[in-house]
Amino acid sequence: MPEEKDMSGKSNVGESVDAGEENVTSSDSAVAVQVPSLSYESPFTVVDALPPGYSKRPAGEPERNVISFTIDGADVRAPEGIMLVDAAKYGGVEIPVFCYEPKLGAPVGACRMCLVEIEGIPKLQTACSTPVRDGMAVSTRSPRVIEAQNSVVEFILANHPLDCPVCDKGGECPLQDISYGWGRGKSRFAEPKRHFEKPVALSPSIAIDRERCILCYRCVRFSQEVSEDYQLVLLDRGADSHVGTFDGNEYVAPFSGNIIDLCPVGALTSRAYRFRARPWDIEQGGSVCSMCPGQCNVDYTVRDDKVMRVQARENAAVDDGWLCDRGRFAYQAWESDARITQPMIRQGEKLMPARWDHALEVAAAALKKSGPRTAALAGGGTTNEEGWLLRRLMLEALGSPHFDSRRGGKLDADVARTLTEPAVTLSVPDVEWADAIVVIGSELVDEMPILDLRVRKAVNRNGAALAVATARPSSLDDKASVTARMAPGRDDAFIQALLAALAGNDVGDLASRAGADAENISQIAGLLKNAKRPAVLWGERMLYASTGTASAKAICNLVAMLGLAATDGAGHLQIPVQANGRGLREVGVLPNLGPALSDSATQGMSSDEIADALGDELSAILLLGTDPILDSPDGARWDAALRAAPNVIAFSSWLDPATERHATVVFPAEVGPEKEGTLTHPDGRIQRLRQTVDHAGEVNSGWWVLDQLAARIGVDFGVKVVHQVTAQIAEGVSIYAGISSNEIGGTGVRWQERTAASNLPAPARSTFDLEIPPAAPQAAPGSSSLRFGTFRSLWSGADVENAATLAPLVTASRLELSPADGQRLGVATGDSVTLTNAAEGKTTAVVALRDAVPTGSAFLLDSQDDGLRRIAAGRPELVEVTP
Amino acid sequence: MSEHQEAMRFEDAIPQLADVDVPAELKDWIEQRMAMYPDRKSAIIPCLMAAQKLHGWLSPEAVDQVAAVMRLTPARLVSVATFYDMFELEPSGRRTIYMCTNISCMLRGADAVMQELERAVGVTNGGVSDDGIFLRSFECLGACDIAPMASVDGQFVGPLTVDDAKQLVADIRAGGEVLPAKQLSKRPVAVTLWEGGGKVGAYDVSDSASGAA
Amino acid sequence: MDDLLFHNIDEPGLATIDTYEARGGYSELRRVLSDLTPDEVLTELQASAIRGRGGAGFPMGTKASFLPKGDMDKYLCCNADESEPGTFKDRELMQKNPHQLIEGMIISCFAAGINKAFIYIRGEYEQQADILDAAVNEAYIKGYLGENILGSGVNVSLVVHRGAGAYICGEETALLDSLEGKRGNPRLKPPFPANAGLFQGPTLINNVETLSNVSHIMRMGGAKYADLGTEKSTGTKLVSVSGCVQKPGNYEIELGVPSREIIYGLAGGPPAGRQIKAWFPGGSSAPVLTADELDLPYDFDSMAGAGSMLGSGAIIVIDDSISIVDVALRTAKFYKHESCGKCTPCREGTSWTVKMLQRVEDGLATPMDLDIIESVCDQIMGNCLCVLGDAMAMPVSSMVKKFRPEFEAHIESARAARMPLDEATLTDELDLKEMAAH
Ligand SMILES: Cc1cc2nc3c(=O)[nH]c(=O)nc-3n(C[C@H](O)[C@H](O)[C@H](O)COP(=O)(O)O)c2cc1C
Ligand code: SF4
Numbered sequence A: 001m002p003e004e005k006d007m008s009g010k011s012n013v014g015e016s017v018d019a020g021e022e023n024v025t026s027s028d029s030a031v032a033v034q035v036p037s038l039s040y041e042s043p044f045t046v047v048d049a050l051p052p053g054y055s056k057r058p059a060g061e062p063e064r065n066v067i068s069f070t071i072d073g074a075d076v077r078a079p080e081g082i083m084l085v086d087a088a089k090y091g092g093v094e095i096p097v098f099c100y101e102p103k104l105g106a107p108v109g110a111c112r113m114c115l116v117e118i119e120g121i122p123k124l125q126t127a128c129s130t131p132v133r134d135g136m137a138v139s140t141r142s143p144r145v146i147e148a149q150n151s152v153v154e155f156i157l158a159n160h161p162l163d164c165p166v167c168d169k170g171g172e173c174p175l176q177d178i179s180y181g182w183g184r185g186k187s188r189f190a191e192p193k194r195h196f197e198k199p200v201a202l203s204p205s206i207a208i209d210r211e212r213c214i215l216c217y218r219c220v221r222f223s224q225e226v227s228e229d230y231q232l233v234l235l236d237r238g239a240d241s242h243v244g245t246f247d248g249n250e251y252v253a254p255f256s257g258n259i260i261d262l263c264p265v266g267a268l269t270s271r272a273y274r275f276r277a278r279p280w281d282i283e284q285g286g287s288v289c290s291m292c293p294g295q296c297n298v299d300y301t302v303r304d305d306k307v308m309r310v311q312a313r314e315n316a317a318v319d320d321g322w323l324c325d326r327g328r329f330a331y332q333a334w335e336s337d338a339r340i341t342q343p344m345i346r347q348g349e350k351l352m353p354a355r356w357d358h359a360l361e362v363a364a365a366a367l368k369k370s371g372p373r374t375a376a377l378a379g380g381g382t383t384n385e386e387g388w389l390l391r392r393l394m395l396e397a398l399g400s401p402h403f404d405s406r407r408g409g410k411l412d413a414d415v416a417r418t419l420t421e422p423a424v425t426l427s428v429p430d431v432e433w434a435d436a437i438v439v440i441g442s443e444l445v446d447e448m449p450i451l452d453l454r455v456r457k458a459v460n461r462n463g464a465a466l467a468v469a470t471a472r473p474s475s476l477d478d479k480a481s482v483t484a485r486m487a488p489g490r491d492d493a494f495i496q497a498l499l500a501a502l503a504g505n506d507v508g509d510l511a512s513r514a515g516a517d518a519e520n521i522s523q524i525a526g527l528l529k530n531a532k533r534p535a536v537l538w539g540e541r542m543l544y545a546s547t548g549t550a551s552a553k554a555i556c557n558l559v560a561m562l563g564l565a566a567t568d569g570a571g572h573l574q575i576p577v578q579a580n581g582r583g584l585r586e587v588g589v590l591p592n593l594g595p596a597l598s599d600s601a602t603q604g605m606s607s608d609e610i611a612d613a614l615g616d617e618l619s620a621i622l623l624l625g626t627d628p629i630l631d632s633p634d635g636a637r638w639d640a641a642l643r644a645a646p647n648v649i650a651f652s653s654w655l656d657p658a659t660e661r662h663a664t665v666v667f668p669a670e671v672g673p674e675k676e677g678t679l680t681h682p683d684g685r686i687q688r689l690r691q692t693v694d695h696a697g698e699v700n701s702g703w704w705v706l707d708q709l710a711a712r713i714g715v716d717f718g719v720k721v722v723h724q725v726t727a728q729i730a731e732g733v734s735i736y737a738g739i740s741s742n743e744i745g746g747t748g749v750r751w752q753e754r755t756a757a758s759n760l761p762a763p764a765r766s767t768f769d770l771e772i773p774p775a776a777p778q779a780a781p782g783s784s785s786l787r788f789g790t791f792r793s794l795w796s797g798a799d800v801e802n803a804a805t806l807a808p809l810v811t812a813s814r815l816e817l818s819p820a821d822g823q824r825l826g827v828a829t830g831d832s833v834t835l836t837n838a839a840e841g842k843t844t845a846v847v848a849l850r851d852a853v854p855t856g857s858a859f860l861l862d863s864q865d866d867g868l869r870r871i872a873a874g875r876p877e878l879v880e881v882t883p
Numbered sequence B: 001m002s003e004h005q006e007a008m009r010f011e012d013a014i015p016q017l018a019d020v021d022v023p024a025e026l027k028d029w030i031e032q033r034m035a036m037y038p039d040r041k042s043a044i045i046p047c048l049m050a051a052q053k054l055h056g057w058l059s060p061e062a063v064d065q066v067a068a069v070m071r072l073t074p075a076r077l078v079s080v081a082t083f084y085d086m087f088e089l090e091p092s093g094r095r096t097i098y099m100c101t102n103i104s105c106m107l108r109g110a111d112a113v114m115q116e117l118e119r120a121v122g123v124t125n126g127g128v129s130d131d132g133i134f135l136r137s138f139e140c141l142g143a144c145d146i147a148p149m150a151s152v153d154g155q156f157v158g159p160l161t162v163d164d165a166k167q168l169v170a171d172i173r174a175g176g177e178v179l180p181a182k183q184l185s186k187r188p189v190a191v192t193l194w195e196g197g198g199k200v201g202a203y204d205v206s207d208s209a210s211g212a213a
Numbered sequence C: 001m002d003d004l005l006f007h008n009i010d011e012p013g014l015a016t017i018d019t020y021e022a023r024g025g026y027s028e029l030r031r032v033l034s035d036l037t038p039d040e041v042l043t044e045l046q047a048s049a050i051r052g053r054g055g056a057g058f059p060m061g062t063k064a065s066f067l068p069k070g071d072m073d074k075y076l077c078c079n080a081d082e083s084e085p086g087t088f089k090d091r092e093l094m095q096k097n098p099h100q101l102i103e104g105m106i107i108s109c110f111a112a113g114i115n116k117a118f119i120y121i122r123g124e125y126e127q128q129a130d131i132l133d134a135a136v137n138e139a140y141i142k143g144y145l146g147e148n149i150l151g152s153g154v155n156v157s158l159v160v161h162r163g164a165g166a167y168i169c170g171e172e173t174a175l176l177d178s179l180e181g182k183r184g185n186p187r188l189k190p191p192f193p194a195n196a197g198l199f200q201g202p203t204l205i206n207n208v209e210t211l212s213n214v215s216h217i218m219r220m221g222g223a224k225y226a227d228l229g230t231e232k233s234t235g236t237k238l239v240s241v242s243g244c245v246q247k248p249g250n251y252e253i254e255l256g257v258p259s260r261e262i263i264y265g266l267a268g269g270p271p272a273g274r275q276i277k278a279w280f281p282g283g284s285s286a287p288v289l290t291a292d293e294l295d296l297p298y299d300f301d302s303m304a305g306a307g308s309m310l311g312s313g314a315i316i317v318i319d320d321s322i323s324i325v326d327v328a329l330r331t332a333k334f335y336k337h338e339s340c341g342k343c344t345p346c347r348e349g350t351s352w353t354v355k356m357l358q359r360v361e362d363g364l365a366t367p368m369d370l371d372i373i374e375s376v377c378d379q380i381m382g383n384c385l386c387v388l389g390d391a392m393a394m395p396v397s398s399m400v401k402k403f404r405p406e407f408e409a410h411i412e413s414a415r416a417a418r419m420p421l422d423e424a425t426l427t428d429e430l431d432l433k434e435m436a437a438h
């Protein structure tokens, strides 16, 4: 092996070769092979070869040996079997590629840019699709290879318009770089070029310029093989091939924006970003998206202190380098007029702008007066730091234990601890390598979109078996080997039936209580029993149903029965309703549990109880980035509760119903890129938000406002910068002990993988006695009653509604019915129907008939509409649907 | 953005059977065909062809019908359809003439025959006449033994003279059989090929053989 | 030599199972199923040394032996796409003697442990596909197909699958994609179909003619079959002769006969008073040979030795009344039209070549363009994902090389015919053409 290492990776190859040749002539060949300076020891160890964000190889992923091969004469060590293109990087050699993008799956070998010569193989080979093997001798700069590279560039540019000066990709364009680096510099193509209509809208968000397209198929492969929406396709054949959709439809899909990042030329550009900036006048700032629990890592493109664009920042342990369209395009809302950027105080009916001092005074006075009769709710985007200070404000300054980050009732301590055990918690990469995945009670694409892609990857690339158990048909059904339907809200009965099936007991009665098919449940049990590394993904939403406590206990029993603790790589993952639901729980924003789920000296009210007590036992409420009218399943009840509360202090970016109707003081809240602090991913990864733009208008940091309020009430938190709050968390939350921003770094760290994880209090028990669940609701035969469920949409929320390119995707009203029920009721897609519940709630909704909806059930889209909220009030099990 | 799309969620990318009126015979046929393969998607090409035969061309409506029954996006289907020469994504005729203009037919006078067909049908290559005859030049149809030849609704006829071209179109318009004497399928045995005979250019085509050495 | 494949090919009713059985059809299948093991059948196929008749000429028995053992689903795809210009032998085989093919397929399935078979037939062969459908149906009724064939415990299903018009689907991996309901794009190899083919299962792909030979090989014995033809090109071959000959048609020959005998002896040679200028020995993707090369034995190795190939066994004859420029342009246009578009050199190179040849044809070129054409063809060859690009580059560059004076003369005369045209009008003309194309 080499005696001299060049750790810089920038050895002057030319010089080395000369030295090598001298050596060859002056010594025996056996010695000559060991030319020291020719050899290149990769600066990476094989562990370093793990993708960004990985701290270790997932249990299911096979390990690779290290082999050595030569590239352009240099000895290189690399993991066996990786593609030559990647192996070359271990030797500091870059092989140009267009179509190769490992994130898209198996290589396609289409562009031919990566041709190399391999000793012993007569034809040139594509380095993107040739796995490296021990002893291979590869050349990337031989005359034949150079000729081929020049030719491919010439072919690719033959029909390219070369309109770089007016192209948005200019300056960050792989085609420019490769033409310069590997092209001949001139073309012999003297013919007319292919013409297409210049940039046309592919969707509200994306423009397509087909003349610039070099047909690398990255975008269509993404649509077909990664997100599998299969809406973006190649049309026609040969030289006429072009990217398009059916009948000129717009490309509307949850992840469509990724094709902009993928396109190696200026063919696909962001309509919102077009001509807003050039690569040389922007800065990129890395942070984390806090719009959903997925917490994808992002890069904000900033110009003149404004976010101009959001791009995926690859963290293989979180997002795999993908981003959903909400995360990508909702930034447009941050600049919209609808945003609140100054404090406001209610005067009479109206909210009037106020000075900060004044607003703080008014709020502090109200809180002080309310004291222990104050409640607080934290919303999903709340950072751990804000949560921590909120907790301190409530306990230390106001003496009130009535704060919650969840909706619904209290979380049982043993249940919470059982489900938080590191040994049973899946990491995201574990999901990718699980051999059986069961999704229960969650529509991932709407609730944690990025995980939907990971599940597809597990199925498509690693052959995982998938089972989907939901009330409403899921977009993952097509990937599943078993799909089971249940009555809406009957997750507890369903899980109990699954437990019975796993135990070999009779499933029939429980299955019928779940409104599910016993056979399907047995199949899922079979799938789990055969699995070496089962993964259970379940939606926290089920805990907010009336049977939520029972469901949580049933999940604990499932975890125990499957022995998830015993197997590396097996486990469960809770899909929280709130983006930082896990972090807020763990820093102690719970009425009944302290930091790190410790026993709490005080017992406060849960959000459900708060709603009942407001205006009565409770006289003020702090709403930290949440509108419970919209965020809870029981919005109408909250509307009434907030009306009854004398003081409502809202931290908000938008005039949502709670703020607009009920807030007495409004503090303008930060949006993503303005925030600094930490979040905890559903798999326990603590991640860091970094401020990349200044606050808009008069906005101030949430943690600062909390500190100011406490100070005015007479408590000094002792924090001047947010990192001091992080330090307090590192001290006060035992399972996060010693954590620092530095340690969290750019890709985060899972607390379960740190020694402090052992500080988690052990549950007194981790299995529970379960009661026989109630029977599934039954409609009277022939009546117009249907089982009633709700679902949420990725395209909802103020950020979506106020982003120009996303707003058109918001669906105001949608009631999904089975075709049979549609026929029975005499309604078709697009018709309006009236919904009534037992509590006399009444509203109208627009019907969408869906073939896969089980007969007897109706699903209503959660929406901003008051009427729809009223119908859901009290969580009815049946609704009347009439034309 | 159209009204329709505004109310669409991405799940709606696959048309729902509840919303699409699919002719019963097409639906049955597609379902049977899907059952013939380990993976239903294998049936895409045959099913699109069935829909094209039914509708005359692959109208968006026809594609939606196949998509709804096969539970696939219409985009996937048109991506496949536009790859293959025999799918018509534009309104097409009731009767189809594929005139081979590939090399073996070209060598025996296909271009002149094609010109005559254009004249007789009254359209240029790729056009549809008012009375629904669709004419297009085609690549080698695998019948160079009867070059120059054409396929009329799948019926191979040849060797064609310029006069045959006129007759061919006249036969179509008359609604009867097209050049019965020159139909490949009507030739019982190879040695009596082309009984009708005729001359194309320099060739006496009456005694060409196909068969034993 | 007796005909094998074409034996009494025009016997009335041969396409029906009764007639086929009456002349001994399916008796080999019966014998194989009752007396032989799959390995014994494989051994015979290997002994016959029969090379694939679809174009690549790979030994069939060897390919069948590559399929892994085991009881996963395995597939046989009969390649009946027959789209190489000048080729029409499979059409006649399927139309006139479909059971010969079906019997060969079932025996092959038995040999390689295959349980699911498909015939991928080009969509334009509607009548042939109808005949096959009927024949397959008959075979099912007689118990030659389906579950537990003739009580042997062997299961084979067979589906006739129609394409829809795409030459590239004859390329074996494009065929697989097409049969999976996709665009017919070739796949990267490896993995090879024998390991991961149709639906990612082990797959054997053979041409109609190859498979039609199987029952004859079993009847004669592999060694006896190998006595036919030459040492490296065994057996008989169907040759489709077309173009400038008196008697175009399919002829069954023993491999290794002089090419002249086929073209002149069987097909009657060019029309009276004409001379052969060039000929494609194996479909239009084979580099052209000249009249000087007519005495070459017609077999795989001799054609390869002459810098061309036997390909699908389709001889297209070009006589001296034909302009080689027309032939080159027509050939290039075909492959450009059929390029799937997946890989860069083929997609861009074929369309560039057509544009240049069109200028040559139209008198808008200079001899330097001929150099560029050759260079572009060179850049295509060997650099593509599959060999469709080569299929254009090889014949076109062979024509430019072998007939360069004729190309130059054409450029000169066509240019002269356009005179007087200055550069400006030339550019206008280009623009007009371009506009017309859109
Ligand atoms: C562009 C292209 C087109 C082809 N077309 C056909 C065809 O139409 N029929 C055929 O049998 N083989 C065709 N082949 C060859 C097949 O790829 C494959 O080699 C053959 O079907 C194998 O069968 P065999 O071994 O029996 O010849 C083609 C190959 C290429 C590259
Ligand atoms: S649009 Fe871009 S990503 Fe899509 S095929 Fe063309 S070059 Fe590739």
Ligand code: FES
Residues within 6 Å of the ligand: A096, A097, A098, A099, A100, A108, A109, A110, A111, A112, A113, A114, A115, A126, A127, A128, A129
């Ligand atoms: S990068 Fe290898 S062929 Fe495109």
